Structure formats: C-alpha cells, structure tokens
Amino acid sequence: MIPAWVADMDLATAPAVVEALRRRAEGDLGYPTWLDTPSCGPLAEAFAERMARRFGWDPDPSYVRSYSDINQALQVLLHVWTRPGDGVALHTPAYHPFLKTLSDMERPLRPIRLEPDGDSWRFEVPDLSGCRVLLLVNPQNPTGRAFTRAELEELAEHAERHDLLVIADEIHADLVYEPHRHVPFATILPGRTVTLTSATKAFNLGGIRCSVAHVGHPELRKALEAQPPFLYGSAGLFGVEATVAAWRHGDAWLQETTALLDRNRRTLAERLPSRFGYRVPQATYLAWLHTGVPGMAATIERDAKVLLSDGAVFGPGGEEYVRLNFATTEGVLAEILDRLSRLP
Numbered sequence: 001m002i003p004a005w006v007a008d009m010d011l012a013t014a015p016a017v018v019e020a021l022r023r024r025a026e027g028d029l030g031y032p033t034w035l036d037t038p039s040c041g042p043l044a045e046a047f048a049e050r051m052a053r054r055f056g057w058d059p060d061p062s063y064v065r066s067y068s069d070i071n072q073a074l075q076v077l078l079h080v081w082t083r084p085g086d087g088v089a090l091h092t093p094a095y096h097p098f099l100k101t102l103s104d105m106e107r108p109l110r111p112i113r114l115e116p117d118g119d120s121w122r123f124e125v126p127d128l129s130g131c132r133v134l135l136l137v138n139p140q141n142p143t144g145r146a147f148t149r150a151e152l153e154e155l156a157e158h159a160e161r162h163d164l165l166v167i168a169d170e171i172h173a174d175l176v177y178e179p180h181r182h183v184p185f186a187t188i189l190p191g192r193t194v195t196l197t198s199a200t201k202a203f204n205l206g207g208i209r210c211s212v213a214h215v216g217h218p219e220l221r222k223a224l225e226a227q228p229p230f231l232y233g234s235a236g237l238f239g240v241e242a243t244v245a246a247w248r249h250g251d252a253w254l255q256e257t258t259a260l261l262d263r264n265r266r267t268l269a270e271r272l273p274s275r276f277g278y279r280v281p282q283a284t285y286l287a288w289l290h291t292g293v294p295g296m297a298a299t300i301e302r303d304a305k306v307l308l309s310d311g312a313v314f315g316p317g318g319e320e321y322v323r324l325n326f327a328t329t330e331g332v333l334a335e336i337l338d339r340l341s342r343l344p
Contacts, residue, residue, distance in 0.1 A: 001301070002336055005309045007141070007286060009204035010328035011260075014253035017203060020245035021238060032237055039064040040235055046244040047197070047212050055173070057184045059195070059214050065224065066235040068209040070171055070196050071097050076232050077194060077213070078105055078133065080223045081165055086132035089164070091123060093288075093314035093321070095141045098169075107133075111316050114143055116290075119279050121145045125154065128162045136185055139172040142288045142314055142323045144281020146180040149188070156189045165217055166193045174202035174254060176283040177262050190216045199246040201284075202254055204327075210239030261285045264326040264333050271337045285327035290320060297322045304339040 034041030044064035051057045067073040078088070084106035090098065092111040102109050110131050114121045121143050128134070134155065139146045147155075159166050168185040176182045186193040198211035215221045235243075268287055269280050277290030288311075293299075297310035300322065311321030326333055 001305050001307055002332065002339070003307045004325045004328070004336055005307050005323070007201065007325060008206050008327075009257070009285065010325075010332060011204060011257060013205070014203055014246060014250040016249035016253065017205065017242050017245045020241050020249075024238065024241045029237065032240070034240075036229075038066065038229070038234065040066040040240050042244050043210070043212065043235065043240045046247045047214070050247045051184065055182060055184050055187075057187050059186065059216075063215050063221065065213045065215060066240070067211050067213060068233060068235065068239075069200070069211050070169055070198060071101065072232070073196050073211055073213045074098065074135070074167060074169070075101055075105065076224075077165075077167055077220070078107055080227065081220055082107060082132045087128075087130045088133045088135050089125075089128050089131045090135045091137060091140055092316045093142055093311065093318035095137055095169075096313040096315070098135065098137070099313075099315050109315070113317055114140070114145065115317075116279070120282070121279070123151075125158050128158055128164065131162060131164055134159050134164045134166045135169070136166055137169045138185065139170075139176060139182065139283030141172065141284060142286050142309075142311075142318070142321075143279070144284045144286055144288065146176050146182060146282040149183045152183055152185055152188055156185075159189060159192055164192070165220065167196065168193055169196045171197050171201050171211075172284045173197060175258065175261065175285060177258075177265070177281075180282040182283070186214065186216050192217055194220065199243045199250075203242075203246040203250055205242055205246065208239045208242045210235040210243045260330070261327060264328070264330065267330070267333060268324075268326060268337075271334075271341075273341050273343070275343075276340070285325060287324040287326055289322050289324055291322055292320050294319045296320075300340070300343065304343050306336050306339050 044061035048061045087110045088107045089110040173182040193216045195214040297308045309323035311318035
C-alpha cells in the first residue's frame with residue numbers, strides 16, 4: 001500500500017532543522033528564557049522576520065501567541081470569541097478537522113462553495129448574516145487555490161459589513177507556485193484578523209507541535225489575556241527550536257523541495273488517467289481529483305493499493321473527489337500513477 005492521503009511530505013527533514021535539534025538535545029534542556037512569554041520570544045521574532053521578508057507584511061511580534069498546532073489555536077479562538085449557535089463562514093470543500101471542530105463546538109457552518117471554473121475555482125459569497133467568524137483557509141485545502149488580492153478584498157468587505165472576526169489559516173503560504181502569490185489577509189484587514197501559521201507544512205514538521213497565532217484584533221487580544229495564563233499551554237522547546245531554524249535557515253531546502261513539488265504537480269497533469277478530473281493546484285502539495293463516483297477512494301485502495309483521502313469528509317462539494325498528496329519522490333509518484341492507470 002502506498003499512503004498518499006495524509007498531508008505530510010515523504011521527504012527528509014531540512015538539514016538546518018536537524019542540526020538545530022541536535023545542538024539543543026546535546027546542550028541545555030532546562031527552562032527557556034521565554035517560558036513565561038505567551039509569544040515564546042524567538043518564535044514571534046522569527047515569524048515577524050519571515051512575514052516581512054517573504055510577503056512584505058510587518059506584523060507586531062507582541063501580538064503573537066503560540067499553540068501546539070493550528071487546530072488547537074482555532075478551538076481556543078472560537079471558545080473565547082464565540083458561543084454555540086454562532087455561525088462560521090468557510091470555503092467548502094474544506095480541511096475536514098475544521099469541519100469537525102465546528103460540529104463539535106456547535107458553531108454552524110455557513111459554506112462558501114468553491115465551484116469549478118475552467119482550470120481553476122471560483123466562489124460567490126452568500127449572505128453572512130448570523131455569522132460571527134470568517135474562517136479563511138488560504139492557500140486553500142483541498143483545492144490548492146491561492147486567492148487573489150481582489151478576492152480577498154471582496155471577502156474583507158463582507159467581514160466589515162457583518163462585523164466578523166477573520167481567522168486566516170495561512171499554513172501553506174510558503175508553498176505557492178509561480179506566477180501566483182500569497183497575500184496575507186492581515187495586510188488587507190489588520191485590525192480584524194488573526195493569522196494562523198506554522199512551519200509544519202512547508203518544512204514537514206507535523207510532529208513538532210508548534211504554531212503561531214498573530215492576533216491583530218485588539219478586543220480578542222484582551223479576551224485572551226484575561227484567560228488563565230497556562231490554561232491552553234504553549235509550544236515546547238523543541239517545537240520552537242525547529243520552527244525558528246526552519247524559518248531562518250531552511251529556505252535553500254524549501255526552494256529545492258518546492259521545485260520538486262512543482263515538477264510533481266505537472267507530472268500529474270501529464271500522466272493522470274483521463275478518468276480523473278484534475279486542476280493543477282496553484283499552491284500546496286495536494287491534488288484534488290474528480291472521480292465522478294462517490295466513494296472512489298475505497299475502490300482505489302482495494303484495487304490499486306494507493307491510499308487517498310475520500311473527498312466526502314471535506315464537506316459539501318467533495319463527494320465525488322479524492323485527495324492525493326504528491327509530496328514524494330518522483331519515483332514513488334510514478335509508481336502511484338502506474339497503479340492508477342491499471343485500475344479496471
């Protein structure tokens with residue numbers, strides 16, 4: 001069985017991260033100097049430096065809070081800022097743990113449906129009355145869409161009109177392919193936006209458990225500061241060490257990896273069997289494949305021995321799709337394509 005479902009890369013870790021963790025493990029594992037700072041000191045500074053260098057955004061490091069991962073950060077924010085029954089607008093199909101969070105926390109989903117449009121995807125914003133939050137995933141998972149500034153400005157108008165907090169999950173921002181660009185939502189609506197990100201996707205550090213929330217919304221910052229300081233925990237020493245090393249010293253590895261991913265997404269376009277509909281993603285390492293048949297993931301697992309994500313778990317619009325992770329070597333991807341081509 002070739003597992004091509006979970007959003008982890010099948011690639012070696014960046015040497016800069018490995019070296020940073022080795023130095024730390026061989027050195028001092030005591031309390032860090034930033035233990036009592038919610039921003040984890042060097043983590044916030046490295047985040048701000050990276051945003052300025054790569055995206056032309058100058059976030060205030062003092063607005064940063066650390067969490068174990070994006071899902072925890074989202075749940076904390078919804079818990080502090082909303083109540084059961086408050087609607088949350090989200091593009092669908094959507095990252096399925098977010099859908100489960102909304103269901104578990106009784107925050108009704110207001111879908112913003114992504115519809116096929118030529119070689120890309122489009123959306124129309126529905127009436128957002130009754131919503132309290134716009135949960136924006138950009139670049140988008142699972143479609144790989146990198147939203148344009150014009151699209152983000154349209155969403156900002158809706159957020160202002162309906163007085164919405166915008167929680168922008170930008171974890172795939174480092175994985176956008178030319179000629180597309182990532183636009184941080186906080187550059188458009190800074191006082192209403194919380195930006196969530198992490199090095200875990202671009203640098204394959206999912207087990208490190210470290211993420212950042214930049215809380216641009218002043219009232220939400222006050223609400224978080226009113227919580228007991230240790231209630232939600234924070235990132236650990238190794239998580240901060242690995243993240244800072246990735247963001248400050250990992251770009252050579254990231255450039256090489258992104259070139260591989262770019263080749264792989266184009267290989268899919270060239271070699272995927274015609275039974276699969278495929279729009280080349282503008283970002284991420286996830287291919288959203290149209291099968292025309294609900295439940296096709298189980299058939300592929302049984303007959304081709306390739307494990308993909310069933311599109312149904314991604315909510316409205318995903319029923320006839322499967323998601324394929326192409327963050328692997330060219331040889332493994334070739335084997336996946338060979339197996340898919342032999343499906344009966």
